[in-house]
Amino acid sequence: GENVEQHPSTLSVQEGDSAVIKCTYSDSASNYFPWYKQELGKGPQLIIDIRSNVGEKKDQRIAVTLNKTAKHFSLHITETQPEDSAVYFCAASNRNRDDKIIFGKGTRLHILP
């Protein structure tokens, strides 16, 4: 089955700097890669996703890149702000097989003032 590895587990960046979180997956058939943000005391919330037919997707200050050959994908947050502090989860699944979404272990992002 699918296995998703996420790094780093904790990341601290200065406010205004960029943050990058990286994930790898094992099943080459996976074709859907969402990213969820979990704020303290809340449930995870989808912030962006990418499908295997594109290599990059942007939404304001966040972007995701996908390298299918290497089986890795990344989340990039630019111009970080205090409200970006949260736990971020990457995930992977196969939409064609309607497989369950497998989540990474999460990255706790701290934005330093």
Added chain:
Amino acid sequence: DAGVIQSPRHEVTEMGQEVTLRCKPISGHNSLFWYRQTMMRGLELLIYFNNNVPIDDSGMPEDRFSAKMPNASFSTLKIQPSEPRDSAVYFCASSLGGLAGVELFFGEGSRLTVL
């Protein structure tokens, strides 16, 4: 919309007691998921319902866990008897559609502590 509603938000119980967690999905969503979150294992899918029917319960850890969805607007996750290793945050999520490729809407979770 009020979002996915879970209760209780916090539950502290003693080993051996029965625990029932409740979930009200977003109106109109036809899929419902129960997840467990721990530091060691991250987010694990326990069970998935589609149109009130359990489709995949392969993540349910053992017979002490059971889940029901008697109608489209209510689901329960029951642990009987509870054990300290069941301590975790349990999330309910709902979506329009199946397992993959659709946005999951999570509730705020039920934090369970078993002493």
